[in-house]
Amino acid sequence: MHKLLTDQPGQQMLLLGNEAITRGAVEAGVAFASTYPGTPSSEISLNLFQISRETDLYFEYSTNEKVALEVAAAAAVSGVRSMCMMKHVGVNVAADVLMTLAYIGVKGGLVILTADDPYMFSSQNEQDNRYYAKLSGLPMLEPSSVEEARSMMPYAFDLSEKLGEPVLFRTTTRVNHSTAAVTLGEMRPRQPRGDFVKDPFNFVCVPAVSRKLHVRLLENMEKAEKIAGTSEYNFTEGAGNQGIICNGVSYNYVSDAVTELGIADNTKILRIGFSHPLPQALIKDFLGGCEKVLVVEEGEPYMEEAVKAFAQEAGLTLPIRGKSADLFSRLYEFDPATVKKNIAAFFDVPYTPPVIPDLSDLPEIPQRPPTLCAGCSHRATFYAVKKAAEGMDVMHPSDIGCYTLGFLPPLSMADFVVCMGASAGTSGGFSKVTDKKVISFIGDSTFFHSGISGLINAVFNNHKFTLVILDNGTTAMTGHQPNPGVDMTKLNMDGFGRISIEAVVRAIGVRHVSVIRPYKVQKSIAAIKEALDYDGVSVVISQEPCSLYAKSLKELKPRAFYVTDRCKNHRTCLDELGCPAFYLKDDRVCIDPDLCIGCTVCVQICPENAIRPVKKTEG
């Protein structure tokens, strides 16, 4: 049995934040869940996926976040408790549904989880999704800890049903990927079947209906604000005339700082866990008892601006500070020492920061950037593309996935990356206004996510570029989640369809389509050259399973190679491929047999034919 199905209320379990969130949802009786994978939210999906195989919970990996929210919305308006999770930028994709779903509302609880990523550990920006709550008019909850992430989930579902609105549940990486002891709560039964009661004047958003629904949304926001005012998740701690208002993980740093600075006697903390609508009366009351207030929040001054406005309305003139050059930054994530230092500075209390040893005499330590795996098929494709385009003035729009890492030398195969699915769209633009040869990249999952529409646009508008679809048979970057092109029978799962990328591309109207196996170097180069010669949109589908995935499916039996004495140290392998299985020993290239998977790409490009398979020893 999945550990998160343990029906023993009161038992303590060490859980990752994302497991605690999953557990909270299961305790709430969530019966329908959908997602598009994105770090730092992915483990919630993985756990719900596993749980769905043991229970009547419905779970799906959808093609993108917009579709994920659409299917979850349908379940929720039919009265089924539903959840939809995504990373922060995923909400941008889902935003179109979100804004109007707020008007329509839900019957069964719907929790939309947005996992924000301050410091961008694995993201392209660090947008603060609290503004989505403000923009859509939906209630937002923000846990501070792993323990609270669990307890807040059932509350979120109840709140959603009470208001008849989806609830936004905002986490940050530091909650998703922290681990702590969690006390299990009671499990409520799942109700996986619902019914849709026709009511077009509340569900069909034509202008006349929406005008009325917008009124209802504003009424709901008023109700939500009243609930926020008495919610157990907005609480005051301590007493005194200096105040701190904080949310999320910042509360942890504030709480530790107040203790360690010894100012607990005259400092009170207002922790906001129900952050939209902000509890206006509660905040005004808090401000009234303070001489000065510091707002401690990662990201944007979302609370700070509101708190200042509330103070103005209440006729209060106390100093309220937060983001500024001398206090908190809008950049990156907070840490305990920074919060301590700024609290000490603002309230004028002594603080001696820990003394870090003088590190000026340290030698330069070589960087260890993330890189494409040994034998990664993307590296092989990049090499073939480079060879095919030799002598041309080329640029490479790329997309979001493992292959984005190809931007690093020696491959240097990404020149413009903005968001999921944008490589085809941006390629069209570049091809219209520059004289460069445009060769762009997109992964299989990303192609289904939103790359298709860019390609359709390119065909219709007669753009001219070559799109290379890197089809490694899985969504590799986030940990091998399925996408519509994946063969689910390999996972021993039936009842799924499978979409051929080649058939889709041809159906869109791309005239020049070729399918290559990138480990076959010369054939691949030849096919890509032909594609580059085509006057219009051409597509090359490069098919080779992700080596990690193939290993996990036991489809790949690694066969190591080694460099023989014939090597004349040209280092073509190292300089042009840069596979991490290579290393230098006494200035000679060697291959680490534990890393080499035997893709043979280096074997094929070695000018001396010096790379040979390691003979298996008997026994």
Next chain:
Amino acid sequence: MDTKRLIIVAVGGQGNLLASKVIGEAALLSGVPVRMSEIHGMAQRGGVVESAIVFGDAKSTIISDGEADLLVGFEPAEALRALNKCNAATTVITNLSPLSPFTVAIGKGVYPRLSRIQELIRAKTEKLIAFDATALAREAGNVMAVNMVLLGAMTRTGILPLAADKVKEAIRTRTKKAFVEVNLKAFEMGFEAAEKGE
């Protein structure tokens, strides 16, 4: 109770996260409050994986520069890179078996000498415990048990509020059954090596 802060740095694939999990379970068994934080995602692809583990009543799950009580490096250059987490009172444990970053192979960096790494850490912190944990893991029966060797060493320091028997119990219940014996042996070897490696 007193707050103790532990940083573990490793290269993706060295078993840092499993070691952290065992520590967390041992703390749970001991009734010691514990909060941990890890880096997932992109950093795992051959990059550095860092875990922060905070014991005691603090609410934070990460550790600021200069605030670690104990730093454990599964890889020597990574131990050196993480020195900013230390102060003059910090104890450092490092494996002495290097994993050369790929950047060295392509000529974008030079791996520092092992003797220099130890000299520098020794000069800037309270105490350095350094030994070849990879060799011990191999001796214990599985080169992958380097995390268990280092777990033994960190338990031996007595800095963490965890008794050896609780850590061993966590190894028994939280690591794969087939590896439990090797893991326990590796733990013992690391525990002993920590005395000699000072």
